[in-house]
Amino acid sequence: MTITTEAVYEQGVLRLDRPIPLAEGTRVEVVVISTKFSEDSTPSEILAKIAALPLEGDSDEFSGREHDKMLYPSSSAT
Numbered sequence: 001m002t003i004t005t006e007a008v009y010e011q012g013v014l015r016l017d018r019p020i021p022l023a024e025g026t027r028v029e030v031v032v033i034s035t036k037f038s039e040d041s042t043p044s045e046i047l048a049k050i051a052a053l054p055l056e057g058d059s060d061e062f063s064g065r066e067h068d069k070m071l072y073p074s075s076s077a078t
């Protein structure tokens with residue numbers, strides 16, 4: 001399951017902006033992507049951060065994989 005939400009880092013703890021549907025004690029893997037770039041970030045550092053972003057999540061209803069299917073639906077009438 002992939003859940004995307006924003007959080008604020010305060011006093012050593014990430015505080016989520018909204019509740020998420022996880023049972024108490026569930027272990028998760030956290031990937032932290034700062035939404036603020038420092039003013040001294042180089043273009044290559046910014047591009048590297050963008051390249052590290054996930055292309056799509058498990059819960060996405062549409063993905064690039066369906067591109068051709070959406071544009072060229074198969075015709076059942078022959």
